[in-house]
Amino acid sequence: MKNLPLATQTLMILALLLTLGACQNESSASQSSGNTTASATQPIATATPVSVVSDEQAIEILAKRVEQDGLYKDWNSLQCLSFMVEAADEEGYDLxxxxxxxxxxxxxxxVAPVVDRFRVKSDGTILWLDSSGTYVDYEQAKRERGQ
Structure with missing residues (x-):
């Protein structure tokens, strides 16, 4: 996948996320118990704990969350955004x-200006880089931005 153009990678990831979302909605509809939503500062709820081990997985987690929360819903489309891993270490991925x-x-x-920066920690927790250069709680940053 690394040899494909970035725009193609982004489209493939978004298509995967849409497919996963449709499958998740079908699964949720068949369950009779109440829905629970994962806090953005907590790992995304899965049957097993999340362990982020690749660039692609970090991008998938962030892209899914951004789409779920409608962060960039006023943009032309999510096709007009790309997700890039800028750095990675044992603690997580900077995107x-x-x-x-x-x-x-x-x-x-x-040109491809940066819109926002995030960190996806190795446990799936998402942090948002604020204007002071500090990673902060995703939900807190979302509220402060009025989203």
């Missing part, structure tokens, strides 16, 4: 969400 330009996405195709 940037960049604008895609060209095609259906407005803007100069020769």
């Amino acid at each position: 940037a969400i960049n604008e895609n330009h060209g095609g259906e996405c407005p803007g100069d195709p020769s």
